[in-house]
Amino acid sequence: MNKGMKKILAPVASLRLTVLLFALAMVLILVGTVAQKYEGNWAVVDQYFHSLWLWMPVGFADLRVPFVGGYSLCILMLVNLLAAHAVRFKLSWKRAGIIITHVGLIVLLAGELVTGLFAVEWNMTIDEGRSANYAQDIRVSELAIVDPSPQGHDDVLTVPGSMLARHTNGGTINEPQLPFDIQVLRWMPNSTLTGRGMADPMLKQNTPEVTEGFGTMALASSLPPATGVDGGQVDAPSAYLRFSRDGETLGIWMVSLHGIAFDDPRQPVTVGDKTYLIELRFRRDYKPYTLHLIDFKHDKFVGTQIPKNFSSEVRLVDPTHNEDRTVLIYMNHPLRYRGETFYQSGYSGDTRTILQVVRNPGWLMPYIACSLVSLGLSVHFGVMLRKFVSRTRR
Amino acid sequence: MNKLATLIHAAAILLSLAVLAMPLMPKHEQGVYDLDTLGSLPVSAGGRTKPLDTVARNSLLIVSDRQTVKIDGIRRPAIRWLIDVMTRPNDANVYEVFRIDHPDVKSLIEANQGDQKRFSFNHIQRFAQELNVQFQQVEAIKPIDRDAYQKHLAELRDHVTTYSLLFTQQAPYTVPPLTAEEQWRPLSAEIHAPHGGHEAHGEPSDAAKRLSNIFLAYQNQDPDHFNHEVADYATMLDQRIPDITRKARFEVFFNKLQPFYQSTVLYVLAFLLVCASLLTAGFKGSGLPKGLGRAAVSVLTLAFCLSTFGLSARVYMQGYAPVTNLYSSAVFIGWFCVAMGLFLEWLFRNGMGTALSALIGFVTMIIAHNLADGDTMNMMQAVLDSNFWLSTHVITVTIGYSATFLAGFIGITYILMGVYTRGLTPDRRKTLEKMMYGVIAFALLFSFIGTVLGGIWADQSWGRFWGWDPKENGAVLIVLMNALILHARWGGMIKARGVAILAVFGNIITVWSWFGTNMLGVGLHSYGFMDSAVFWILVFVGSQLAVMSAGMIPVSRWRSFVS
Numbered sequence: 001m002n003k004g005m006k007k008i009l010a011p012v013a014s015l016r017l018t019v020l021l022f023a024l025a026m027v028l029i030l031v032g033t034v035a036q037k038y039e040g041n042w043a044v045v046d047q048y049f050h051s052l053w054l055w056m057p058v059g060f061a062d063l064r065v066p067f068v069g070g071y072s073l074c075i076l077m078l079v080n081l082l083a084a085h086a087v088r089f090k091l092s093w094k095r096a097g098i099i100i101t102h103v104g105l106i107v108l109l110a111g112e113l114v115t116g117l118f119a120v121e122w123n124m125t126i127d128e129g130r131s132a133n134y135a136q137d138i139r140v141s142e143l144a145i146v147d148p149s150p151q152g153h154d155d156v157l158t159v160p161g162s163m164l165a166r167h168t169n170g171g172t173i174n175e176p177q178l179p180f181d182i183q184v185l186r187w188m189p190n191s192t193l194t195g196r197g198m199a200d201p202m203l204k205q206n207t208p209e210v211t212e213g214f215g216t217m218a219l220a221s222s223l224p225p226a227t228g229v230d231g232g233q234v235d236a237p238s239a240y241l242r243f244s245r246d247g248e249t250l251g252i253w254m255v256s257l258h259g260i261a262f263d264d265p266r267q268p269v270t271v272g273d274k275t276y277l278i279e280l281r282f283r284r285d286y287k288p289y290t291l292h293l294i295d296f297k298h299d300k301f302v303g304t305q306i307p308k309n310f311s312s313e314v315r316l317v318d319p320t321h322n323e324d325r326t327v328l329i330y331m332n333h334p335l336r337y338r339g340e341t342f343y344q345s346g347y348s349g350d351t352r353t354i355l356q357v358v359r360n361p362g363w364l365m366p367y368i369a370c371s372l373v374s375l376g377l378s379v380h381f382g383v384m385l386r387k388f389v390s391r392t393r394r
Numbered sequence: 395m396n397k398l399a400t401l402i403h404a405a406a407i408l409l410s411l412a413v414l415a416m417p418l419m420p421k422h423e424q425g426v427y428d429l430d431t432l433g434s435l436p437v438s439a440g441g442r443t444k445p446l447d448t449v450a451r452n453s454l455l456i457v458s459d460r461q462t463v464k465i466d467g468i469r470r471p472a473i474r475w476l477i478d479v480m481t482r483p484n485d486a487n488v489y490e491v492f493r494i495d496h497p498d499v500k501s502l503i504e505a506n507q508g509d510q511k512r513f514s515f516n517h518i519q520r521f522a523q524e525l526n527v528q529f530q531q532v533e534a535i536k537p538i539d540r541d542a543y544q545k546h547l548a549e550l551r552d553h554v555t556t557y558s559l560l561f562t563q564q565a566p567y568t569v570p571p572l573t574a575e576e577q578w579r580p581l582s583a584e585i586h587a588p589h590g591g592h593e594a595h596g597e598p599s600d601a602a603k604r605l606s607n608i609f610l611a612y613q614n615q616d617p618d619h620f621n622h623e624v625a626d627y628a629t630m631l632d633q634r635i636p637d638i639t640r641k642a643r644f645e646v647f648f649n650k651l652q653p654f655y656q657s658t659v660l661y662v663l664a665f666l667l668v669c670a671s672l673l674t675a676g677f678k679g680s681g682l683p684k685g686l687g688r689a690a691v692s693v694l695t696l697a698f699c700l701s702t703f704g705l706s707a708r709v710y711m712q713g714y715a716p717v718t719n720l721y722s723s724a725v726f727i728g729w730f731c732v733a734m735g736l737f738l739e740w741l742f743r744n745g746m747g748t749a750l751s752a753l754i755g756f757v758t759m760i761i762a763h764n765l766a767d768g769d770t771m772n773m774m775q776a777v778l779d780s781n782f783w784l785s786t787h788v789i790t791v792t793i794g795y796s797a798t799f800l801a802g803f804i805g806i807t808y809i810l811m812g813v814y815t816r817g818l819t820p821d822r823r824k825t826l827e828k829m830m831y832g833v834i835a836f837a838l839l840f841s842f843i844g845t846v847l848g849g850i851w852a853d854q855s856w857g858r859f860w861g862w863d864p865k866e867n868g869a870v871l872i873v874l875m876n877a878l879i880l881h882a883r884w885g886g887m888i889k890a891r892g893v894a895i896l897a898v899f900g901n902i903i904t905v906w907s908w909f910g911t912n913m914l915g916v917g918l919h920s921y922g923f924m925d926s927a928v929f930w931i932l933v934f935v936g937s938q939l940a941v942m943s944a945g946m947i948p949v950s951r952w953r954s955f956v957s
Contacts, residue, residue: 358857
């Protein structure tokens with residue numbers, strides 16, 4: 001490398017910058033950890049780690065300062081590292097370990113970047129004896145409007161929960177594809193339901209008058225969003241909606257993710273002579289195959305409530321691939337199928353299994369990175385230790 | 395002159411062997427009842443098979459914060475208390491075992507006058523009505539929102555529950571599975587307990603009948619019959635479930651030996667010896683410092699062997715990796731710091747490694763003792779169950795914690811010795827710097843590998859390599875801290891003093907990721923937490939900041955540097 005280049009790269013390649021970036025990363029991670037006491041893990045990850053910059057709270061009042069996000073730090077570290085090696089590159093045993101380690105680190109950072117950008121995590125909930133042909137994204141909700149009239153299949157239109165949230169406080173959604181206009185009277189990002197009989201009178205007073213569906217029996221009330229420290233709890237939104245057609249009100253409904261507590265979570269909405277079924281649910285991703293839960297098992301340690309193990313025996317049916325087989329999914333033994341991996345992640349009651357469905361094109365990268373860094377550090381540490389011991393003992 | 399050195403060395407070894415042998419001596423007067431055999435009978439509690447002796451010790455420890463009980467003015471072993479509770483509750487109910495500390499809880503049972511700390515079941519029973527009302531009120535409040543009074547009250551309620559499960563014979567599960575279809579079950583499920591509890595169903599099994607005979611013999615104060623029945627039953631179990639009885643007997647031996655308690659005593663002894671050796675450095679000709687120094691290393695090595703035995707024994711009894719909860723992480727961190735300290739002593743032979751590892755060994759044992767809550771070998775949730783990646787992850791990451799701590803303590807030594815004494819000679823300065831550098835490099839290696847292994851385990855278990863979960867973040871903070879120190883040193887930004895100050899800061903970071911994330915009350919990774927710990931953590935963090943500020947004093951004002 002010529003001298004001019006080196007001169008330009010020198011400040012970018014400096015160890016001072018490295019130390020500064022480490023310090024910034026430590027601050028970011030520390031604040032991003034404490035933030036999980038108040039916000040959901042995913043929200044924090046998006047805001048702090050999968051971002052270019054953010055407004056960081058400083059701890060008193062509501063004061064916030066701009067701060068570098070995870071992506072920016074990641075990129076800066078990569079630039080610093082590459083520049084450093086460009087400027088100081090020298091092949092020797094002493095440097096070999098360091099070079100391997102740093103290559104591993106690049107793969108690791110790139111892996112996190114790929115995961116952040118492309119990985120998807122879904123959830124599949126199946127009851128014993130039932131089948132599922134879709135996975136759901138438990139971070140995103142949607143209002144499904146189902147037209148069951150066609151023979152052999154349903155026509156489904158969906159309105160994203162985020163759209164409902166944007167139209168809250170009386171905004172109206174009128175899209176030509178929708179069979180009716182939707183006025184969002186209230187949107188609750190996380191909620192709980194109470195029977196009308198048991199509800200607090202204040203709550204009753206502040207709730208829109210529901211005219212149709214299960215909202216006539218139960219009231220939804222707002223909850224603070226689940227935080228990262230709650231450990232894997234999921235937000236369950238609810239909403240109060242008024243539907244109208246050509247300016248004429250059809251009624252007011254309450255829709256909720258807690259709708260599954262009722263016999264049929266889908267509520268009928270009649271427009272003219274046509275009846276639609278509506279449901280607020282997690283966003284679905286339909287698969288070309290079906291999983292049928294044959295048996296869900298979970299054991300506890302004798303005389304305790306501590307789960308010992310859990311497993312799901314499922315039948316995988318995929319007509320497009322001519323596949324029909326039985327598989328057992330249990331802790332640390334996921335099913336890998338069509339680029340997706342199905343993990344036993346949880347259960348509810350004795351007969352419902354919850355599988356985590358993950359597609360991550362970068363899943364192998366941490367493994368490669370880990371091997372490289374471990375190799376590099378071991379080489380370097382070994383070389384150093386030998387020198388150190390022989391020098392000290394002499 | 396070397397005679398003196400040898401003499402001191404030999405004396406120290408003899409003294410430590412005496413410490414070692416002490417717990418194995420019969421402490422209590424052997425009564426007419428063969429309680430040793432009774433104590434070694436296997437039972438199941440908390441999902442784990444263990445000897446009755448362990449159940450007795452843990453239950454008594456939970457209720458009374460002690461492992462022995464005073465009966466008629468004489469200290470008796472826990473097993474004596476347990477068998478009394480299970481078979482002669484009328485006697486046991488007057489033993490003063492329920493420890494109550496909170497003044498408001500004490501006043502509920504009209505005991506706020508005087509300094510009595512432990513109360514009998516009968517005493518508490520007298521106020522059952524009012525207590526039940528209070529218990530119900532506490533029930534409605536989530537554990538995390540309870541104030542000190544409510545927490546103590548809830549504790550008392552749990553203790554009463556533990557106690558009543560014992561005397562109704564619903565816990566532990568005493569009846570063993572002798573055939574493949576059977577499972578551990580409580581005696582009360584088969585034979586109606588003499589003092590209330592569940593109604594039993596069906597024809598009792600042979601094992602249940604025998605157990606019941608043992609208890610009846612004790613209840614009827616018939617030692618000959620009791621001893622005969624216990625011996626018979628133990629022989630039968632030895633034939634039917636030999637693996638389980640062997641393990642149970644081993645655990646009784648482990649309980650008696652108390653290797654961690656003994657190594658704590660030895661750490662103190664080693665520390666005193668090495669300090670004496672450093673203080674007598676002026677009398678080189680007498681062989682005194684040499685003898686004391688050698689003695690310290692031998693005592694420390696013995697303590698280390700004991701700890702190693704203790705850890706291996708736990709792995710054998712529990713069937714998991716050595717780190718499963720906060721208690722065992724403290725034990726492991728101490729153990730590994732001592733290992734590294736001994737290695738440093740072998741390298742440098744200047745007493746520093748010995749002094750530091752004796753000190754850290756002692757402190758971590760005290761921490762472990764305070765983290766222990768009943769059975770420290772509880773079962774792991776399915777998610778955390780044994781798995782290659784998990785086992786290697788916890789071990790390597792805990793080694794990373796240990797090394798970061800050790801580097802921090804070397805940093806403290808460097809700063810305090812330099813600022814307040816003349817002891818930080820150019821020679822010591824150099825060795826301490828080398829030690830810090832080597833240990834930090836080692837810490838970086840292990841904390842990094844440990845963190846990544848944790849990611850691999852998470853990927854294997856639920857398909858997410860990294861989730862920015864608070865505990866993961868804690869681990870990566872340690873990696874970054876160590877990387878920062880090393881890069882700053884390579885870049886010439888800091889020298890020995892700067893490394894020392896930052897290494898002390900590393901202590902704060904390590905404590906944060908060890909305990910701080912548990913304080914946030916986090917999901918999967920939190921192993922449960924005690925409030926008083928928060929206070930001590932703050933004290934620790936404060937002290938570390940104080941040491942760091944001392945380190946910031948310009949070198950020209952350090953006593954070691956003033957000529």
